[in-house]
Amino acid sequence: MAVIIGCVFYSMNGLFIARIHDMTIPSIIFYRLLFGLLFLFACINLRGKSSDLRIKKKKGNLLLQGLMVVSCMLLYFTCLKYTCVSIAILLQYTAPIYVMLASPFILNEKIGKKSIAALCIAIAGVVLIVRPAGGFSEIELTGSYMLGMIAGLLSGLVFAGLLINVRVLKKEYPETAMIFWPLAISFLLLSPFAFDISFSVLLDNLKVLIAFGIVSIGLGEIFMVIGLSRLEARTGSLLALIEPVSGVFFDVTVLGVALSSETLAGCALIMGSAALISFRDSGKQADEPELPRAAG
DSSP: OHHHHHHHHHTTHHHHHTTOOSOOHHHHHHHHHHHHHHHHHHHHHHTTOGGGGOOOSOHHHHHHHHHHHHHHHHHHHHHHHHSOHHHHHHHHTTHHHHHHHHHHHHTOOOOOHHHHHHHHHHHHHHHHHHOOTTOGGGOOOOHHHHHHHHHHHHHHHHHHHHHHHHHHHHTTSOHHHHHHHHHHHHHHHTGGGGGSSOHHHHHHHHHHHHHHIIIIIIIIHHHHHHHHHTSOHHHHHHHTTHHHHHHHHHHHHTSOOOOOHHHHHHHHHHHHHHHHHHHHHHHHHHHSOOOOOOOO
16 A cells, blocks of 8 residues: 555656746756655654664665666656657556566565566556557657667666665665665755756746655655565565556546546556555565564
8 A cells, every 4th residue: 555655646746747847857856856855854853763864784775776766767757858758657667577577586586477467467557558649660769769768778677676675675774764865865966956947947946846845755755665665576566557547547637638448448457457466465465574674
């Protein structure tokens, strides 16, 4: 449920971006991180959990998580710039394929027939949702479009790395640290873009940016990381496919985008795959003890 709720918050990205004007993508991401981190820091202190932010072992994995967070954002938006929303979403959500292939070797997670079936159903659903109007056969893989496609494929690989690394960090860090530090590292890396816009432009977009940071970075990250840290990597990656379904819902209800029969069928397939993988793991996860944390 935490992963699904996190996906719902993430899927609101399009609603906020549509209301932000005269800002570059890196500067939007920077201020989104700024206000999201301020919200997270306030929540951590109000709950008296500031001690959870103490840096322990696996510092390299923590730094890697921050690098992957900012890389995934920039690669996704690069794909979005040179291709289209459909292709960007489709390529980023190839991540469950990579997770399912890598998790047996990195995390010693077993792959069952139901997991493979759920993955196939979910990918088919994503394809139906994001299929371009003219069909994939009309896509020309040349020039800048090819650059966008490569960026999209890399965003899927990096997203898979994020999902796997959360499970590695869980052995050492509480959810609070896994949420805050990677975002703080991303914030520092993007800090030069704070000066890409004028003060008047920032002021005009301030309310939307604050809401964007709180909803997407704050609430979205809290629920997503809590959920992913308590699930097997392949299960979490499949449930993350709920995000395109949530995006479709907001497009229809808020932006007034028409809903086609193919989109509706794709949503049904993804929801079905999520139900299949959730029911399969529910009993097992309830019986398993929480992962022990390393001493120190």
